[in-house]
Structures are given as C-alpha cells and as structure tokens.
Amino acid sequence: MSLKEYNPEKIENLIQESWKQNNSYEAVISKTKEKFYCLSMFPYPSGKLHMGHVRNYTIGDVISRFKRMQGFNVLQPMGWDAFGLPAENAAIQNKVDPQSWTEQNIESMKLQLERLGFSYDWSKEVKTCDPNYFKWEQEIFTKLQQKGLVYRKKSLVNWDPVDETVLANEQVIDGKGWRSGATVELKEIDQWFLKITDYADELLSSIENLDWPDNVKSMQKNWIGKSFGSEIKFKLLNNKELCAFTTRIDTIYGVTFIAISPNHPIAQNLATDNPEIDEFIKQCNSTKMAEADMAKAEKLGLKTSLKVRHPFADINLDVWIANYVLMDYGTGVIMGVPAHDERDYEFAKKYNIEIKQVVESDELPSTNKGILIDSDIFTGQESNEAIKNINNYLEKNNIGKGIENFRLRDWGVSRQRFWGCPIPVVYDNGKPIFLENKDLPVELPKIKDGESPRPLSQNKDFFDLGSGKTREVDTFDTFVDSSWYYARFTAADNNKKALDENSNYWLPVDLYIGGIEHAILHLLYSRFFHKAMRDIGLVDGDEPFKKLLTQGMVLKDGFKMSKSKGNTVDPQKFIDKYGADTIRLYMMFTSPPEQSLEWSDTAIEGSYRFLKRIWALISDRKVYSKESPNNFTKVELKLRQKSHQTLKKVTNDYAQRNSFNTAVASIMELLNAIPDSFKSNQATEAELFCLDEVIQFTLKMLSPITPHISLYLWKEYTDSDGHDFENSWPKYNEDLLKVEDFQLIIQVNGKVRGKEHISIDTEQTEIERLSKENENVKKVLANQPIKKVIYVKEKLINFVI
RNA sequence: GGGGAUGUGGUGGAACUGGUAGACACGCUUGGCUUAGAACCAAGUGCCGAAAGGUGUGGGGGUUCGACUCCCUCCAUCCCUACCA
Numbered sequence: 001m002s003l004k005e006y007n008p009e010k011i012e013n014l015i016q017e018s019w020k021q022n023n024s025y026e027a028v029i030s031k032t033k034e035k036f037y038c039l040s041m042f043p044y045p046s047g048k049l050h051m052g053h054v055r056n057y058t059i060g061d062v063i064s065r066f067k068r069m070q071g072f073n074v075l076q077p078m079g080w081d082a083f084g085l086p087a088e089n090a091a092i093q094n095k096v097d098p099q100s101w102t103e104q105n106i107e108s109m110k111l112q113l114e115r116l117g118f119s120y121d122w123s124k125e126v127k128t129c130d131p132n133y134f135k136w137e138q139e140i141f142t143k144l145q146q147k148g149l150v151y152r153k154k155s156l157v158n159w160d161p162v163d164e165t166v167l168a169n170e171q172v173i174d175g176k177g178w179r180s181g182a183t184v185e186l187k188e189i190d191q192w193f194l195k196i197t198d199y200a201d202e203l204l205s206s207i208e209n210l211d212w213p214d215n216v217k218s219m220q221k222n223w224i225g226k227s228f229g230s231e232i233k234f235k236l237l238n239n240k241e242l243c244a245f246t247t248r249i250d251t252i253y254g255v256t257f258i259a260i261s262p263n264h265p266i267a268q269n270l271a272t273d274n275p276e277i278d279e280f281i282k283q284c285n286s287t288k289m290a291e292a293d294m295a296k297a298e299k300l301g302l303k304t305s306l307k308v309r310h311p312f313a314d315i316n317l318d319v320w321i322a323n324y325v326l327m328d329y330g331t332g333v334i335m336g337v338p339a340h341d342e343r344d345y346e347f348a349k350k351y352n353i354e355i356k357q358v359v360e361s362d363e364l365p366s367t368n369k370g371i372l373i374d375s376d377i378f379t380g381q382e383s384n385e386a387i388k389n390i391n392n393y394l395e396k397n398n399i400g401k402g403i404e405n406f407r408l409r410d411w412g413v414s415r416q417r418f419w420g421c422p423i424p425v426v427y428d429n430g431k432p433i434f435l436e437n438k439d440l441p442v443e444l445p446k447i448k449d450g451e452s453p454r455p456l457s458q459n460k461d462f463f464d465l466g467s468g469k470t471r472e473v474d475t476f477d478t479f480v481d482s483s484w485y486y487a488r489f490t491a492a493d494n495n496k497k498a499l500d501e502n503s504n505y506w507l508p509v510d511l512y513i514g515g516i517e518h519a520i521l522h523l524l525y526s527r528f529f530h531k532a533m534r535d536i537g538l539v540d541g542d543e544p545f546k547k548l549l550t551q552g553m554v555l556k557d558g559f560k561m562s563k564s565k566g567n568t569v570d571p572q573k574f575i576d577k578y579g580a581d582t583i584r585l586y587m588m589f590t591s592p593p594e595q596s597l598e599w600s601d602t603a604i605e606g607s608y609r610f611l612k613r614i615w616a617l618i619s620d621r622k623v624y625s626k627e628s629p630n631n632f633t634k635v636e637l638k639l640r641q642k643s644h645q646t647l648k649k650v651t652n653d654y655a656q657r658n659s660f661n662t663a664v665a666s667i668m669e670l671l672n673a674i675p676d677s678f679k680s681n682q683a684t685e686a687e688l689f690c691l692d693e694v695i696q697f698t699l700k701m702l703s704p705i706t707p708h709i710s711l712y713l714w715k716e717y718t719d720s721d722g723h724d725f726e727n728s729w730p731k732y733n734e735d736l737l738k739v740e741d742f743q744l745i746i747q748v749n750g751k752v753r754g755k756e757h758i759s760i761d762t763e764q765t766e767i768e769r770l771s772k773e774n775e776n777v778k779k780v781l782a783n784q785p786i787k788k789v790i791y792v793k794e795k796l797i798n799f800v801i
Numbered sequence: 802g803g804g805g806a807u808g809u810g811g812u813g814g815a816a817c818u819g820g821u822a823g824a825c826a827c828g829c830u831u832g833g834c835u836u837a838g839a840a841c842c843a844a845g846u847g848c849c850g851a852a853a854g855g856u857g858u859g860g861g862g863g864u865u866c867g868a869c870u871c872c873c874u875c876c877a878u879c880c881c882u883a884c885c886a
Binding site for chain 2: 041043044046081084085086157158166167168169170171215216218219221222223225288290291292294295296324328342343408409411412414415416417477478479482515516517518519520521522524552553555558559560589590591592594595596597598600602603604605606607609610612616652653656657659661662664665666667668669672743745747749750751752755787788789790792795796798799800
C-alpha cells in the first residue's frame with residue numbers, strides 16, 4: 001500500500017514507531033563487533049532545540065548510523081546538562097520550582113529529538129540534576145579530596161549588595177547588577193579549588209597523541225601556557241624581598257621600575273594605613289574584570305614609597321602598584337622594562353618613567369630577542385644565551401632561578417547558587433568534613449509552590465545541622481557536572497557504582513562532537529577529570545575523547561543566531577513543514593561540519609525537492625529480481641561506472657573526511673546522470689538492471705542522513721521488512737572503476753588552450769604530437785620555440801614558450 | 802591585549818596531494834504544462850565584451866612551468882579569554 005505523494009510526517013512516524021518497538025538502538029556489549037562510542041555534547045535544557053543542536057545532533061547521528069552500517073557496535077547516548085543559571089533565573093522570575101521547570105523543558109526537547117529520528121539509546125539517558133547522577137559526582141569529589149586534589153582558598157566574587165547574591169560575569173553589565181542595578185562590589189570569600197595545575201604537564205604533553213583538530217590542540221596548549229622564565233628577588237630597602245617573574249631576564253639591565261598587583265599582600269598591607277593606596281586598590285577592584293576587559297582597560301598606577309635595589313646595578317627602583325599586573329600569573333610582581341615590553345612602555349610613557357634600551361633594535365618598544373647592549377658583562381651576548389647565563393648567575397648568588405611557569409590556574413568550583421549540585425561537605429565548628437558514600441547524596445531542599453529558590457546560605461533548615469555543625473552552602477560549577485557525564489552514560493542504570501565494567505568496554509569516547517566554543521574550558525576540564533578519575537581507580541586510559549569534531553555555528557544573515565540579536569529561527573517550524581529528513585539533509589548538504597552554516601528559508605526547499613524527486617523515482621518501482629544481463633552497452637556501462645564511483649566517493653567522504661556536503665552532492669550527480677530511457681516504460685532489461693543498482697546504492701548511501709525515507713522506500717521497493725538495511729553497507733566493484741580514456745588539458749605557459757580525449761595507454765611523445773595539432777594550441781604556439789614541456793600523467797600537458 | 806579560525810559568482814558551497822576555478826544546490830532569466838497560480842519539467846546563468854578574447858578565489862608582494870592551495874604583509878569578520886553553557 002504505497003502512498004502516492006511523499007508525506008514525510010506520515011512515513012517518519014511509521015518508521016520511528018518501528019524503531020521504538022524493536023529497541024533498534026539499544027547498545028549492548030558485543031564480543032564479535034568492534035565498539036564505537038559516538039557522543040554529541042549534551043544540551044542545556046532551555047526548553048526548545050535550537051538550530052545549533054539540530055546540526056550537532058544530525059552530524060552525530062549520521063556518523064553513528066554509518067558506523068552501524070559498517071558493522072560497528074555503536075553506543076550513541078543522550079542526556080541533559082540540567083543544572084545552571086537559566087533555570088534559577090526562570091524560577092525567580094516566575095516563582096516556579098527550577099526542578100519542574102527543568103523537567104518540563106527536558107520533556108519537550110526529548111520529543112523534538114525523537115521527532116528528528118536520532119538513533120539514541122534512551123535507556124542510558126542521564127540528567128545531571130538527578131540525585132542518582134550527582135550522588136556519584138559528590139563521591140568522586142570526596143575521593144579527589146582524599147587524593148589531595150582539593151583545597152580551600154579565598155578568592156574574589158562579584159557581589160550584588162541589593163540582591164545579596166554573587167553574580168556571574170555575564171550578570172554584571174557596566175559594573176551594575178543586571179537585575180537590581182546596584183553597583184557591584186568585590187567580595188573575598190572562601191572557595192573550593194581543584195588542583196588542575198598538578199596535571200598541567202600531562203595535560204600538555206598528552207595533547208600530542210589526540211586525534212583532534214590542530215586548532216583546538218593549539219588553543220589548549222596556549223591556554224595551559226607553559227613558559228620558561230626566571231624568578232628574581234629584589235631587596236626592599238627595609239630588607240624584605242619582592243620576587244618578580246619574567247620570561248625576559250635578558251632585559252634585566254633595562255628595568256626602570258617594579259610593579260605589583262593591587263591584590264598583592266604588600267599592596268594590601270600598605271593600604272591599611274594609607275588612604276590614597278586604599279582608594280586606588282578599591283578603584284582597580286571595582287569589578288571582577290574578564291581578561292578581555294582587563295586588556296582594554298586604561299593602565300593605572302600609583303607610586304608607593306617603597307624602593308628596591310637593582311640586584312645587578314647600583315640603582316634604586318620605585319615600586320608601583322599597577323592594575324595590569326595580575327596576581328594569578330607568576331608571582332604578582334613584575335620588573336618593568338619599558339624598552340622591551342609593550343605594556344610597560346605604555347605605563348612608563350604615561351607616568352614619565354625612564355626608558356632604557358638594552359637589546360639592539362631600530363625602534364622602541366621592541367619585544368624581539370637580539371644582541372644585548374649596555375648590560376655590563378652580558379653585553380654582546382644573544383638573548384637566549386644571556387638568559388641561560390643570567391639564570392646561572394641568579395642561582396649562584398641565591399637571588400633567583402630559572403623556572404617553568406604555567407598560565408593555567410587551579411579550577412575554582414564553588415558557586416553560590418541554588419540550582420546546582422551541593423558540595424558534599426559538613427563543617428564541624430568550622431572544620432570541613434568530606435561526606436562519604438553512606439551520607440550521600442546531599443540533596444537540594446524542596447521548594448514549596450509559589451516560592452522562589454533562595455541561596456542555600458539563607459536556608460537555615462538546610463545548613464544548620466545543630467550542635468555546631470553546618471552544611472556547605474555552595475554548589476558546584478556546572479562544568480563539574482559536564483566533566484564526567486561521558487563516562488556515566490556507560491553505567492547510567494547502575495545505582496550501586498559511579499562506573500562499572502561496562503565503562504571499561506565503552507570508554508574512551510571514539511568520537512566527540514560539539515561546538516568550537518567549548519574548545520578550551522569544557523574539554524580541558526573533562527581531560528583533567530578523566531586523568532583524576534584514572535588516578536582514583538575509576539577509569540582506564542589517559543584521555544576521555546579519542547577523536548574530536550568541532551562543528552561551526554549556525555548563522556542567520558551572517559551572524560550567530562541569538563535572542564539578543566533577534567535573528568533566531570525555530571527548527572520546529574521547518575520540521576513541521578518539511579519533516580525530519582529534509583532538515584537533516586539540509587544541515588548536511590549546506591556546509592561542511594567544521595564551518596559555520598548559513599541558514600536560508602529558501603535553500604531548504606531544495607533539499608525537500610530532492611527528496612520528492614527520490615520519492616517520484618522509486619516509490620512506484622520494484623527491485624530488479626531477474627538474472628543479471630551478460631552484455632552492457634557503452635551508455636549502460638557508463639552509468640554503472642558512475643554508480644560505483646559515487647559509492648567509492650561517498651564511502652570515503654563519510655568514513656575519512658566527514659565531508660557530508662560533498663557526499664550528498666555526488667549522490668545528486670548520480671541521479672542526474674540517469675538517462676531518461678532507463679526510467680521509461682520501454683527500458684531494456686540491462687537498463688533496468690543498471691537503474692536498480694543506482695536505486696539500491698542511493699537508498700543505502702542516503703540512509704545515514706535521511707533514515708526514514710530511505711528505510712521506508714527500501715521496504716516498499718524490496719517487499720521486505722528491511723531488517724538488515726541499517727546494518728549493511730554496499731561494496732563497490734574496482735573492475736568497473738577502470739577508465740579507457742581521459743580528458744587531457746593542454747596548456748601554454750600555464751593557461752588552458754585546449755582539451756583532447758586521449759586513450760589511457762598513449763605514449764607521452766604521441767600525446768605531445770596530438771597536443772600540438774590541436775587547432776587553438778597551434779595558433780597560440782605560432783611556431784615559436786618550446787623551452788620546456790611538463791606532462792602530468794593522465795591529466796595535463798604544459799608547453800612553456 | 803592574548804589565543805584560535807574564516808574570507809571563492811547575486812547566495813550556500815566544490816576543487817581531497819601545487820595541475821581544467823565555480824561541481825552540487827539556492828536564486829534569477831527564458832520556454833513548456835496550467836483558465837491562472839503553486840508544484841513539476843527543459844534550457845541558460847562568474848565578470849567585461851557583439852565577437853575574438855581578456856579577466857577573476859579579501860588587498861598588496863613573493864616562490865613556481867603552473868597558486869583558492871605554499872611564503873611574507875596588510876585588511877575585514879567570527880569564536881574563546883577562566884562564574885553563560
């Protein structure tokens with residue numbers, strides 16, 4: 001009972017129903033098949049899928065389906081990054097429980113994912129806000145503490161004095177709280193940190209072995225930022241010391257001032273009895289600035305009364321407090337070398353500080369290395385040589401040393417929020433006790449109807465345990481939740497252990513797919529977590545994600561789709577109008593996965609049209625079931641060749657290149673290449689045989705991208721239940737790929753002047769002769785002497801005159 | 802400021818290893834079908850030029866017989882920058 005017209009909604013529902021009934025995509029351990037764990041970054045449940053999700057998940061599904069057809073045992077799970085700010089904001093705004101808000105969002109987004117036909121194993125679904133998820137996160141935290149990877153440290157947060165809450169960077173707009181409008185203050189509070197810096201060297205060195213895009217590898221390397229520099233002590237005139245960090249110790253004779261961070265203990269100390277310094281530090285610390293804002297901010301400094309001795313020269317240097325010196329990098333103290341550092345130069349110009357050149361160069365400032373000048377005994381040495389010698393000198397005289405330094409900082413995981421995973425700590429008269437398995441999970445308090453969530457610190461019922469005991473009121477950074485979810489999927493249904501023997505079978509993730517915006521933070525935190533989990537005996541292996549595919553953004557009119565720009569396009573509208581297969585096809589056809597994708601309301605029509613043409617071609621036909629003919633005409637052979645060529649190309653595009661757009665284009669070409677006679681009622685047996693080959697290959701090749709129409713038509717076409725269709729990939733015939741002639745390009749001085757069909761076994765001398773006889777080539781050559789002939793086999797010949 | 806990308810017709814993109822630039826689509830134009838429209842089918846379509854031909858991959862320079870591809874330099878746009886996820 002075939003349908004007359006292509007009705008995507010109808011056939012997609014039918015096919016999805018059959019997948020559900022057969023549990024088609026439930027992943028079970030296999031001893032015979034090779035495993036393939038394909039993971040797409042799980043979404044934050046904001047309520048609706050956006051185009052970025054549709055693209056990300058289509059890529060993951062296409063690869064999963066293709067791998068399944070190639071005989072792999074595929075695990076493709078899906079879950080929810082369910083804690084986070086938006087739920088809390090929505091809850092406060094609408095006086096609803098963040099949990100029910102989140103659950104509702106999950107429910108509707110899950111329906112959308114199912115409607116798109118993604119082949120997820122839903123039996124392994126995880127939600128980070130589920131106690132059966134975060135219980136294990138809390139347990140891992142305690143184990144990390146036992147391993148010595150957790151510590152407590154004071155650090156600064158943005159404080160909204162009106163709302164009495166800590167604000168995220170994005171909630172601070174022009175120094176004011178986004179909701180209250182109050183001027184944001186900086187507040188120093190105790191927070192939990194994970195010692196990711198203990199793994200800095202390993203995180204850096206093991207990047208090399210990852211099958212990741214080079215740009216992501218570079219970003220991570222630069223973020224970790226290992227540098228070789230020097231620590232050098234400057235004696236204060238009161239005999240105390242200031243220790244500075246520099247990567248350019250060769251410029252030591254060019255130092256004309258010392259600058260310390262406003263957050264350096266000495267600066268803080270000076271502030272206690274100096275109102276001017278106190279005021280200046282407050283000004284520098286008015287808000288917690290993002291690194292980008294910090295770089296743009298005007299350089300500000302204040303000269304203190306302190307002076308230090310230059311360790312190599314008979315001079316005293318002023319100590320400044322400067323806003324561009326970061327407490328978190330190096331020692332929080334820098335030696336100011338205006339001639340050879342751009343920031344120091346700008347600062348020196350502004351405050352009329354001396355600029356002293358010590359490395360040869362035509363103009364200042366110059367950060368290039370070179371030959372030292374005016375540097376006492378080091379004069380004439382090259383920078384790198386001088387660095388070595390000066391470091392030796394420092395060490396010998398006990399005034400410093402050469403050291404390794406990392407830009408990477410430890411990971412602060414405390415958040416002063418409600419909707420997050422509670423940090424599993426209890427304080428006994430202020431002393432932290434880390435809760436173990438029997439006391440876990442620590443759950444969030446329930447919220448009554450019509451009430452908004454309050455910070456846990458305001459919920460006495462939650463934190464006050466009596467007899468001097470209190471609960472930790474901070475929750476985890478949501479990056480903690482997403483740092484190990486890839487592992488939990490493999491043991492999602494286990495409520496006795498965080499991970500189990502299945503985890504060892506499935507891990508590591510063979511292919512991880514997600515947005516490039518996660519190139520640094522999420523991916524680095526996950527790598528750290530995997531190594532830390534390895535060291536507490538939870539997982540094998542050193543890395544969580546073997547291969548990475550970073551997908552580009554979805555743009556509209558050249559800009560990232562965002563609510564603030566008002567250029568979002570709701571995918572649901574197009575799913576309703578054209579069906580899942582069309583939108584999946586469009587996503588794959590329009591751009592290669594790594595590049596940004598420009599959304600177009602009209603271009604998607606083209607994908608729909610293509611599927612309608614497929615429908616029109618196949619829906620009334622039946623499989624060719626007679627014996628294969630013995631003889632083929634030239635035209636027939638040409639089509640067969642095209643079929644096998646296309647299959648070869650598509651296989652390569654899927655398996656090696658992740659180049660789905662070109663795969664689709666070549667399938668379109670194949671269909672365009674079918675001569676009309678093959679499709680007519682008068683078609684010969686041989687023609688029908690060739691057409692059948694095109695149809696079978698096409699349905700198979702399209703199946704990963706447009707699984708519904710492909711499977712539906714396959715069942716109808718072959719009069720079968722199609723049970724093997726999604727588990728087998730066709731093979732091309734090498735013999736049919738051989739060609740008899742080729743098109744020769746004839747160039748003169750690199751410009752194309754003619755083309756000739758040449759049979760494949762023609763000798764080069766004969767090719768030269770034939771080329772020169774080409775009318776147009778003859779005209780251009782005009783009997784001039786030929787200086788050189790370049791022949792590229794079976795491709796082109798170039799005459800240089 | 803630092804780090805990482807991207808730039809090819811009116812539009813999305815192709816050219817995989819330095820070897821025919823513009824595959825495959827969208828749009829547009831013309832024609833067919835139709836009372837008309839939609840849908841569908843056929844042909845054409847980088848730019849300049851009547852044609853011959855010239856020219857063309859963000860701008861400028863270089864290497865090469867030959868450059869979208871390699872090198873230098875400049876410009877524009879985007880992503881990340883540690884509490885958005």
